[in-house]
Amino acid sequence: MxxxxxxxxxxxxxxxxxxxxxxxxxxxxxxxxxxxxxxxxxxxxxxxxxxxxxxxxxxxxxxxxxxxxxxxxxxxxxxxxxxxxxxxxxxxxxxxxxxxxxxxxxxxxxxxxxxxxxxxxxxxxxxxxxxxxxxxxxxxxxxxxxxxxxxxxxxxxxxxxxxxxxxxxxxxxxxxxxxxxxxxxxxxxxxxxxxxPNTIEPLPVEKNERKIEEIKQKYKIPLNKTVFIYGGNLGKPQGIDFLIECLDSNKTNDQVYFVIAGSGTEFTKLKNFFKREKVTNAQLFSYLPKEDYETLANSCDVGLIFLDKRFTIPNFPSRLLSYMQASMPILAATDVNTDIGDIIEQGKFGFWCESKSVEQFDKKVQLLCDKKLRTQMGVKGRRYLEVNYTSKHSYEIIMSHFK
CATH class of the missing domain: 3.40.50.2000 (Glycogen Phosphorylase B;)
Structure with missing residues (x-):
C-alpha cells in the first residue's frame, strides 16, 4: 500500500x-x-x-x-x-x-x-x-x-x-x-x-558503569544518591507548580538527587525557583548534547512523569517508553483520569500518586531509594515494554483492518 x-x-x-x-x-x-x-x-x-x-x-x-x-x-x-x-x-x-x-x-x-x-x-x-x-x-x-x-x-x-x-x-x-x-x-x-498504544522499536541499553560514572562526574551529579530524572516538555500540561513543590519538599533529602532537563513555556518559572532557593540536590538543564542526554538519562535510577492535576482527559505521555526501554522504574504524578498510573502499578514497574499530594510523592521517593526494588521494577518495565508496546503491535493493530 x-x-x-x-x-x-x-x-x-x-x-x-x-x-x-x-x-x-x-x-x-x-x-x-x-x-x-x-x-x-x-x-x-x-x-x-x-x-x-x-x-x-x-x-x-x-x-x-x-x-x-x-x-x-x-x-x-x-x-x-x-x-x-x-x-x-x-x-x-x-x-x-x-x-x-x-x-x-x-x-x-x-x-x-x-x-x-x-x-x-x-x-x-x-x-x-x-x-x-x-x-x-x-x-x-x-x-x-x-x-x-x-x-x-x-x-x-x-x-x-x-x-x-x-x-x-x-x-x-x-x-x-x-x-x-x-x-x-x-x-x-x-x-x-x-x-x-504508543510504541517503539526497543533498543538494547547498555549499563556501562564506567560511562555512568563519567557522565555523572561531567555534570556534577553525585554517584552515591538515587537519581530521579525528568526529561521533556516543561509546559502547562506538566503541572510545573507541583514539580516545584516536590523539589522544594525534598531539598534537604540527602538520599536523592533530581535532574530536570527540557524546555517549554514554564522553564523560566523553574529557573527562578532554582535561583531563589539555591537547591543543592537538583539540577535544571535547558539543553544537553543529544548523546550526553541519552547517556545521562540511561544512567539515572528513576524516571519521572508529571501531568497537571486539573486534566479531565486521560493523557498518556510517550516518555514512559524511554524509561521502560532503559529498565528504569517510573514514578508518575498525574491527575486521576489517566490510567497510566494503573498500568504502571499493575505491571509492578513503578509507582503512582496524584499530582496534588506532595506527601504521597515523598513516600514513593523514599520507597524508590531501595536499589533492590528499583532493579526488580526496572526488569519488569523492560519486559512489559517488549510484550505490549513494540512497533510491531501498533502495525498489526492498524493492518488488521486491511487483511
Missing part, C-alpha cells in the same frame, strides 16, 4: 527513534511505501522541500512557528496549517495515490487536507489520537466553553468532531482514552475505536 503520514512532529529522517518513525519503519519492513508530511518552521529559514531517503520520502512543509512560540503566533500558524499542507501535497505529491492516510493529534486542524485526500484517492483514514483538543485546553484554563474564549472553543470543537467523522478508524493510547472519547462523542461508532 501507499501510506501517507501527516504529523506536526519535526521528522527529518525515517531512521530517527520516535514513536512515529519506529512504527512507520515497521510498515516499510512489511513492503509498504511510506510518505511523510512534516513541518519546517519559519525559524529554520527553509522552503518547502522533499527529503529523499533510500526507503522513504519526507515532504517538509514551510509553516509558521508552532513549537516554543507565544500563544498568538502559535494560534495563527496552527490555523494556517491546512492551507500550507494541502498546497504542498498538491504540488509535490500530486502523482501519488494513497491507500491509507495516517495522522496524529495534535493538530485537529488538518481536517480539510484529510478530506481532500480521502476524496481524491478514495483512501482509508486512521487517526492516532494522541491528545483530546480542545478539552485539554479547557482543563488548563486556556480556553473556555463560555464567554469570549468560547468562540475559539466552539471553532476547534467543530473541527474535532469533523476529524472524527472523517476517520474510518481511531486508535487511542489506552482504554481510558477509548472510554472518554465514546462517552463525550456518542455519535462515534464503538466499532471504529480501539486501543493502539
Amino acid at each position: 501507499n501510506i501517507l503520514f501527516l504529523t506536526l512532529s519535526n521528522i527529518n529522517s525515517i531512521y530517527e527513534s520516535t514513536i512515529y518513525t519506529d512504527m512507520l519503519r515497521e510498515f516499510i519492513n512489511n513492503g509498504h511505501n511510506v510518505y511523510i508530511v512534516s513541518p519546517s518552521e519559519r525559524r529554520t529559514n527553509n522552503p518547502t522541500h522533499i527529503i529523499e531517503e533510500d526507503i522513504c520520502k519526507i515532504l517538509k512543509v514551510k509553516v509558521g512557528n508552532i513549537q516554543k512560540s507565544n500563544v498568538v503566533e502559535k494560534g495563527i500558524s496552527t490555523l494556517m496549517l491546512e492551507r500550507n499542507y494541502k498546497s504542498a501535497i498538491s504540488k509535490h505529491l500530486n502523482n501519488i495515490r494513497f491507500d491509507l492516510i495516517l495522522y496524529s493529534t495534535p493538530p485537529i486542524t488538518l481536517v480539510s487536507t484529510i478530506e481532500y485526500l480521502k476524496i481524491r484517492d478514495n483512501a482509508k483514514t486512521y487517526l492516532l489520537l494522541k491528545d483530546i483538543f480542545p478539552q485539554n485546553a479547557v482543563d488548563l484554563g486556556m480556553l473556555s466553553k463560555t464567554g469570549m474564549k468560547s468562540v475559539l472553543y466552539n471553532y476547534f470543537r467543530a473541527k474535532e468532531k469533523r476529524l472524527y467523522e472523517l476517520s474510518d478508524y481511531i486508535g487511542c493510547m489506552s482504554q481510558a482514552n477509548v472510554d472518554f472519547l465514546l462517552e463525550h462523542n456518542p455519535e462515534i461508532s464503538p466499532n471504529i475505536v480501539e486501543v493502539c
Whole structure:
C-alpha cells in the first residue's frame, strides 16, 4: 500500500527513534511505501522541500512557528496549517495515490487536507489520537466553553468532531482514552475505536558503569544518591507548580538527587525557583548534547512523569517508553483520569500518586531509594515494554483492518 503520514512532529529522517518513525519503519519492513508530511518552521529559514531517503520520502512543509512560540503566533500558524499542507501535497505529491492516510493529534486542524485526500484517492483514514483538543485546553484554563474564549472553543470543537467523522478508524493510547472519547462523542461508532498504544522499536541499553560514572562526574551529579530524572516538555500540561513543590519538599533529602532537563513555556518559572532557593540536590538543564542526554538519562535510577492535576482527559505521555526501554522504574504524578498510573502499578514497574499530594510523592521517593526494588521494577518495565508496546503491535493493530 501507499501510506501517507501527516504529523506536526519535526521528522527529518525515517531512521530517527520516535514513536512515529519506529512504527512507520515497521510498515516499510512489511513492503509498504511510506510518505511523510512534516513541518519546517519559519525559524529554520527553509522552503518547502522533499527529503529523499533510500526507503522513504519526507515532504517538509514551510509553516509558521508552532513549537516554543507565544500563544498568538502559535494560534495563527496552527490555523494556517491546512492551507500550507494541502498546497504542498498538491504540488509535490500530486502523482501519488494513497491507500491509507495516517495522522496524529495534535493538530485537529488538518481536517480539510484529510478530506481532500480521502476524496481524491478514495483512501482509508486512521487517526492516532494522541491528545483530546480542545478539552485539554479547557482543563488548563486556556480556553473556555463560555464567554469570549468560547468562540475559539466552539471553532476547534467543530473541527474535532469533523476529524472524527472523517476517520474510518481511531486508535487511542489506552482504554481510558477509548472510554472518554465514546462517552463525550456518542455519535462515534464503538466499532471504529480501539486501543493502539504508543510504541517503539526497543533498543538494547547498555549499563556501562564506567560511562555512568563519567557522565555523572561531567555534570556534577553525585554517584552515591538515587537519581530521579525528568526529561521533556516543561509546559502547562506538566503541572510545573507541583514539580516545584516536590523539589522544594525534598531539598534537604540527602538520599536523592533530581535532574530536570527540557524546555517549554514554564522553564523560566523553574529557573527562578532554582535561583531563589539555591537547591543543592537538583539540577535544571535547558539543553544537553543529544548523546550526553541519552547517556545521562540511561544512567539515572528513576524516571519521572508529571501531568497537571486539573486534566479531565486521560493523557498518556510517550516518555514512559524511554524509561521502560532503559529498565528504569517510573514514578508518575498525574491527575486521576489517566490510567497510566494503573498500568504502571499493575505491571509492578513503578509507582503512582496524584499530582496534588506532595506527601504521597515523598513516600514513593523514599520507597524508590531501595536499589533492590528499583532493579526488580526496572526488569519488569523492560519486559512489559517488549510484550505490549513494540512497533510491531501498533502495525498489526492498524493492518488488521486491511487483511
